[in-house]
Each structure stands twice: as structure tokens, then as C-alpha cells.
Amino acid sequence: MDITQTALPGVLLLKPARFGDARGFFSESWNRKRMEEAGIDIDFVQDNHSLSAQVGTVRGLHFQAPPHAQDKLVRCGKGRLFDIAVDIRKGSPTYGQWVGYELSFENGLQLLVPKGFLHGFITREGDTEIIYKCSDYYAPECDAAVRWNDPDIAIDWAFSGEPVLSDKDAAAPLLKDFESPFVWEGEP
Numbered sequence: 291m292d293i294t295q296t297a298l299p300g301v302l303l304l305k306p307a308r309f310g311d312a313r314g315f316f317s318e319s320w321n322r323k324r325m326e327e328a329g330i331d332i333d334f335v336q337d338n339h340s341l342s343a344q345v346g347t348v349r350g351l352h353f354q355a356p357p358h359a360q361d362k363l364v365r366c367g368k369g370r371l372f373d374i375a376v377d378i379r380k381g382s383p384t385y386g387q388w389v390g391y392e393l394s395f396e397n398g399l400q401l402l403v404p405k406g407f408l409h410g411f412i413t414r415e416g417d418t419e420i421i422y423k424c425s426d427y428y429a430p431e432c433d434a435a436v437r438w439n440d441p442d443i444a445i446d447w448a449f450s451g452e453p454v455l456s457d458k459d460a461a462a463p464l465l466k467d468f469e470s471p472f473v474w475e476g477e478p
């Protein structure tokens with residue numbers, strides 16, 4: 291498995307090995323021991339899987355607040371998406387900054403989005419499926435969002451149309467109108 295640091299310390303891009311043959315390929319999409327050997331010791335407890343039918347569907351920018359904050363390990367099971375992480379840890383040198391990577395069935399890339407970061411994506415193909423591991427269970431009372439097109443974050447979604455959004459996401463607050471529950475603890 292190849293692991294690459296991103297411009298946001300803690301947010302990692304992973305590429306598990308694929309073993310191809312005449313039938314197709316085999317890949318270990320997650321292996322706890324391999325992750326621990328790479329210094330990523332996260333106890334994932336829930337797998338999520340969503341299908342977005344239309345190209346230009348945006349889901350995000352979401353997080354769960356403490357005590358149920360979640361680390362996420364994200365991959366694309368079908369289609370193609372642009373996956374985003376945004377640092378919202380108060381005091382962080384990269385507060386409000388984002389990174390984005392295209393994850394697709396073809397490239398097999400995965401993004402590790404730690405606690406303290408917003409997560410969201412836009413689909414780049416119809417019928418795109420996202421599959422991701424979470425380090426805490428769903429806690430609706432801790433579920434929260436920041437507006438996908440927040441001008442202070444200024445994500446380049448590389449999409450010119452009107453996105454498909456849930457009502458919740460369309461009405462999400464802007465970062466400036468929001469008190470992050472996360473504090474940067476000086477870790478890299």
C-alpha cells in the first residue's frame with residue numbers, strides 16, 4: 291500500500307495494491323495490521339455506503355462533533371468523485387484550508403479524513419458509489435455541516451452547474467458563523 295502525505299498534515303492519500311489477472315483484480319481495501327505498521331492506528335467501527343445517481347451531486351461538508359467525532363477512510367466503489375477534506379481545528383496553521391483528490395473505481399485511491407476535518411465530495415459521474423469506514427457510530431445529535439460553497443474556504447469543485455444537494459446541505463452555516471468544536475493540539 292502506498293501512503294502519501296497531503297498538504298493538510300493528518301490527511302493521507304492511500305493506494306492499496308491491486309493484483310490483476312485475466313479475471314480482473316484483487317485488492318485488500320483495508321488491512322488493520324498494514325495500517326498500524328504505517329502508523330495509522332484507528333479502530334473503525336462502522337462502514338458507510340451511499341449511491342449518488344446524478345453527476346454533480348454534492349454531499350457535505352459534514353462532520354460529527356465530539357464525543358462522537360469520526361475519522362473516515364473513504365474510497366469510491368463505482369464511478370468517480372472529487373473528495374474534499376477541510377481543517378476546522380481552531381488554532382491550526384491550516385484552519386479553513388482544504389485538499390481535494392479524485393477517487394474512482396479505476397484509480398482505487400483512498401482518502402483518510404481525520405477527526406477535526408470536514409468531509410464532502412462531488413460526483414463526477416452518474417451512479418457513483420462512495421464507501422467509507424468510520425471510527426465512531428452515527429450520532430445524529432452530533433451530526434453537523436458547513437456550507438459546501440463557503441467563500442472563505444473557496445473549494446474549487448471544478449463544476450460549473452448547479453449541484454444536487456440535500457435541503458440540509460443547502461442550508462448549512464458558513465464557517466464564519468460557526469464555532470468549531472475542535473482544537474488543534476499541535477500535532478503534525
Ligand SMILES: Cc1cn([C@H]2C[C@H](O)[C@@H](COP(=O)(O)OP(=O)(O)O[C@H]3O[C@H](C)C(=O)[C@H](O)[C@H]3O)O2)c(=O)[nH]c1=O
Pocket residue numbers: 338340349350352353362409410411427428456
Ligand atoms: C451519515 C449517516 C446517515 N444515516 C441516515 C440518516 C438519513 O436518514 C440518511 C441520509 O443521511 P445524510 O443525508 O446525512 O447522508 P449524507 O448526506 O450522505 O451524509 C454523509 O455525507 C458525508 C460525505 C459524510 O462524510 C458523512 O458520513 C455523512 O454526513 O441516512 C445513517 O443511518 N447513518 C449514518 O451514519
